[in-house]
Amino acid sequence: MKITRTRLDGVLLVEAPVYGDHRGFFTESYNQKQFIDAGIEMAFVQDNHSLSAEAGTLRGLHFQHPPKAQTKLVRVLTGAIYDVVVDLRKESATYGQWEGFILSESNKRQLLVPKGFAHGFCTLVHHTQVFYKVDEYYSSEHDSGILWNDPDLRITWPIDRPVLSEKDGQLPTLSEAQLYF
Numbered sequence: 369m370k371i372t373r374t375r376l377d378g379v380l381l382v383e384a385p386v387y388g389d390h391r392g393f394f395t396e397s398y399n400q401k402q403f404i405d406a407g408i409e410m411a412f413v414q415d416n417h418s419l420s421a422e423a424g425t426l427r428g429l430h431f432q433h434p435p436k437a438q439t440k441l442v443r444v445l446t447g448a449i450y451d452v453v454v455d456l457r458k459e460s461a462t463y464g465q466w467e468g469f470i471l472s473e474s475n476k477r478q479l480l481v482p483k484g485f486a487h488g489f490c491t492l493v494h495h496t497q498v499f500y501k502v503d504e505y506y507s508s509e510h511d512s513g514i515l516w517n518d519p520d521l522r523i524t525w526p527i528d529r530p531v532l533s534e535k536d537g538q539l540p541t542l543s544e545a546q547l548y549f
């Protein structure tokens with residue numbers, strides 16, 4: 369399994385071996401021992417799966433406040449996404465910085481998003497399904513987020529007018545948000 373560090377401490381790209389043959393492919397998308405051996409030791413407790421019908425659907429930027437903050441291991445089952453993480457850790461040298469990654473059905477790359485990051489994605493094709501493991505259960509009371517087009521973050525999303533939930537369109541900016549990381 370190939371683990372690639374990124375410029376944001378703790379954010380990792382994970383690539384598992386893919387075994388192709390005339391029928392298609394097989395891959396162990398998650399293997400606890402291999403992940404622990406690679407230093408990815410969190411115990412995932414919940415699997416999430418979303419379908420976004422239209423290209424240009426944007427979900428995020430979301431996080432859960434401590435003590436229900438979540439590490440996420442994100443991958444794409446069908447389609448493709450521009451996946452974005454934002455460092456919300458006040459003491460981090462990269463606080464308020466973001467990075468984007470293309471995860472797709474074809475590249476099979478996975479992204480590990482540590483606690484203390486906001487996470488969101490914009491779909492690049494129709495009928496995109498995203499599957500991700502989290503190490504803390506969903507808590508609506510701790511669910512929060514940052515506005516996708518925060519003028520200070522200036523995230524270069526691939527679309528100007530995305531399909532958004534009403535909730536996501538009303539999220540605070542980073543400067544307005546109450547953060548506890």
Ligand SMILES: Cc1cn([C@H]2C[C@H](O)[C@@H](COP(=O)(O)OP(=O)(O)O[C@H]3O[C@H](C)C(=O)[C@H](O)[C@H]3O)O2)c(=O)[nH]c1=O
Binds near residue numbers: 533
């Ligand atoms: C996240 C979540 C949601 N829900 C319920 C709450 C709502 O009734 C419904 C849709 O939730 P929401 O609109 O927050 O779904 P997304 O916009 O896809 O949110 C996700 O999008 C970004 C990309 C993330 O990183 C988060 O994991 C997650 O917040 O599912 C649950 O029952 N359990 C859950 O874990």
